[in-house]
Amino acid sequence: MEALLFNVDGGFLEGTVRGYKAGILTQSHYANLTQCESLEDFRTQLSATDYGNFLANEPLPISTATIADKATQILVDQFKYLRNNAVEPLSKFLDYVTYAYMIDNVILLITGTLHERDTHELIERCHPLGIFESMPALCVASNVEELYQSVLVETPLAPYFRDCLSASDLDDLNIEIIRNTVYKAYLEDFYAYCGSLGGPTADVMQRILSFEADRRTINLTINSFNTELSKEERANLFPAIGRLFPEGNNQLAKADEIDQVRLVCENVGEYRQFFADAGVSSANGPGDEDSSVLSRLEDRFFQMEVHLNKMAFLQQFQYGVFFAYMKLKEQEIRNITWIAECIAQNAKDRIQDFIPIF
């Protein structure tokens, strides 16, 4: 059925996004980039890719921040092009993609205000896709109720915040809780929306979102060890979707150490490798073991995410490609920023620690 009618509304944009995807840097590009001696070489090398002359008009010494900004700007322009050409239901779908950025921005602003940072500086640091017009007014609010009543009520995020109105004061822990509650609500809502779209979109997107939910659950569990967060509260923050849901989530809610998390993950085939060689390193003494496991875990998560997003491109007539493209491109921006940073700080030994996409 999708094959019959999908291209009426979505064909052009799917073609466009697949064209964009063809411009994602490949292994050989990365191989060239990592050989660069200076950021100028880096610029020359990037100008041979789809990035083109995006840095040509920057005065010399280029900072890594500029590179990241300009690269993000390209992504944002592409997304806006897609969004402006989209019609229902794709436009709604793309809006959902921006909600994640909006949540991040809201949390960033609240945290920043809490620590009495300059509002304008904060706004500059916000992701351009997540900016909404009444956003600056967030800095006035001093508690969640006010936050919700004054600003968020008219944004699409309003329903997600409804669940966390009870948290009264804004402090760091509460903000973390708010962030996770909101994100949980967002993921569940997005998951349901993709389900309502049905067809291959639902298949592809629910796979990606399930992983995202599981990732959050695992991260939450590990990060909440030895903190004030009670196990009950922790359980409330777990998204009610994903492959670990429900019994995995139940076990994670009760977990006290990493080994328990590993046991839960072993129940899912794809997740088994996350902790695959954790046992080997545990011999090296308990102190730095945890942190190394965690950083490796983080990398594995990213690899898994990239893998899932790449898989999204294998199926046609579905909206997953739009989401996947955004995520892949973000990973690419992280990669080139990482490489640029390594070049700038002359840390060549760590330059290979990026996550290749194609």
Added chain:
Amino acid sequence: MSDDYPSLLRSEQMSLVRLYVPTEVAHDTVAELGELGDVQFKDLNPNVNPFQRSFVGEIRRIDEMSRRVRFFATQIEQEKDVVPIRPLYDSAPVITVGPRAPQTMDELDVTLAAHEQRLTQMNESYQKLSERTKELIEARHVLRETAVFFDKAQDHQTDIRTSFDDSAAPLLQHDDRENQYSAGAGAQFDLEFVAGTIERVRVPTFERVLWRVLRGNLYMNHTDIAEPFVDPVTGVETRKNVFIIFAHGDALLAKIRKVAESMGATLYPIDANADKRSESFREVEGRLEDLQNVLYNTGASRRTELITIGENLRSWQDVVRKEKLIYETLNLFKYDAGQKTLTAEGWVPTRDITMIQLALRHAAEESGTSVAAVLDELRTQKTPPTFNRTNKFTEGFQTIMDSYGVACYQEVNPGLFAVITFPFLFAVMFGDIGHGFIIFTAALYMILAERKLARADLGEISGQFFYGRYIILLMGLFSMYTGLMYNDIFSKSLHIWHSAWDFPSNGTDTKVTGIDNGHRYPFGLDPGWHGADNNLVFVNSYKMKMSVVLGVIHMTFALCLQLPNHLKFKRSIDVWANFIPQMIFLQSIFGYLVICILYKWSIDWSTASTQPPSLLNMLISMFLSPGKVDPSEQLYAGQPFVQVLLLLLAAICVPWLLITKPYIAWKEMHKIQEQGYVSIRGDGDGNGVHRDSSDEALEGEEEGNGQAMVEAADDSENEHHDFGEVVIHQIIHTIEFCLGCISHTASYLRLWALSLAHAQLSEVLWSMTLESWLEPTGVFGWIMLIVMGVFWFVLTVFILCIMEGLSAFLHALRLHWVEANSKHFEGGGLAFTPLTFANPDLKE
């Protein structure tokens, strides 16, 4: 086919040359060769990263310089008053060759950097000043608007005072603290407020957020500021509003201020006291005036700077572009650190080698060293690029053919014949003396004013017409000729000689039959046909047959062009297996038709014993019922026999075409396999060249250049000819040709259709506009004649000459590309793209 004189028939003979360039003259040599524009360099380091090449440092420096030049260009562009830019041909050239070249580049670099620094500085101060001015202007607006508001409020003063009496006391207290925002000075009314400006698009959001934050406890008023604020750097316009918000209580005011600031609003301290307000208004006015003076001065000096830059901008752009090209070319060279020489390989026209050698020597002299670059000619198997030397006359025609496909190296070039056939086929469709004359004069004007127009920027569309001016000239000329043949001038006919028809007027009868008076109109169509009832019947039949005749002649000619190709490339098989059967096939069906047409024209059917036969039916029945011809429609004696014979000939040609070549290829392959060889690389001619080249390689090695020939032979494209490929190719070719003959002949009928449409359209235009006003009576008649005359002329130019002309042009193009080129053109060549400094988009 002499090689002494450049001809357009075949592309220029090319040689692969190797240059040994001493490092110190490398730059000047490339500069000289770039001016010459005759060498296409090959990349000798395809495996090297762009940033690992030898001259990447220089390129980076040039990039930085070109960034600066671009910065100047955008700055000049953004300036509202046009800054004059001196064109390149007026500017003094910056000399970047010779011994002083490095200094010149250094100086240029320094100059550019200095200019950039000055300009950025001025921009900054200009921006700062405009920012301040903007703020003052906004403050003035706020003061003015709030004054209006307060004046209005004055009337309701008493009401307000009574209703807010209770809260007056606490307000007075903190008034001392925050004097600037609030005013409670007794005489006025007592309410605190915040005033400022905000972008207009944000007003609704601002209002909404405030309403929610303060839970409705506010009174807000805003008015538009009429004139937009222009950002001095980006030139973006923003429109702003003045707002004034009244609220009650310290905390609320603080909140308002915070929201306003975070929404990008600017707040201004306004006093509620009317005297103080007018005082600060005066103060603002005064400061604004001062600032505007300073701003004007800064702007003026910035402009002076831009004008200085504008004088040199073009030459800088030119230098930077050339230098970048030079270093990019140098990066293609192989750098040998030990011998301090660069090795370059490239294609050059064989004829120009002496000229290039002269240029090399000249470059060495210029740079002040005695060592010139050495040029070696290499023999190779690689296919050289195709280079057709054109001049301004042939350029247009060659481009028409090149846009279809670039001819193979030394293949017969259809562009040469297009010089005549193209305008001719166009003219067949566009035959009208008057219209032809109009486009002829237009082209003549463009040619006479060539020098002037070439410099001016014509824009894309008129630039195209200018580029094709010689094509248009010939098209106009040929149209006048065919117009004479059709005897059409603006849909009227010329009556030069004595017509063959008399029209005796017999009084009342409206229908007059022409009587042949024995004269023959010597040239073109008899004007007696003009206006005759059966004019269309006659002209249609004539033009239709004429297009078939022309079409078959054109296709036959195009087919014949195969022959020189086959002979040149020594493919005798193709002559027997392709050319001859194709020719027989075409001639036995359509050649026969043409002869029949001509024969039918030569017979006086009014005195003949039989009826004139329909040639179309004849051709159809030749296929459907061979050997049978209705005696009443017989054209000549023995017709059935001749037709059967021709049909058999054509029928034989199909399997001949289909089988011969694959069979020979198969036999060849078999022979080689029987001899025990596995290779299928036995084209006969390939071997000879190969042997030559290896000899040449030995010679090359004797001259002392080690790795000379080996790689040149190595990466030559060995096209692998499979037997299956030959079969499939031949099947496709046969089907295409046989079906193509029929459809292409039919396709030439467009000549008839378009010329008919053209004639009819011009006639309609004439009769609808001018004809009825030709005999003016009274003033009104004269006015209408003039109005209609102008109207008719404008429509003639735009519809008949330009629109119809374009359509005829496209059809002529198609006849050349599809109908003619498919008969002989291989078109698998690569165009010669020499390093040249001539800039196609110089006039940007």
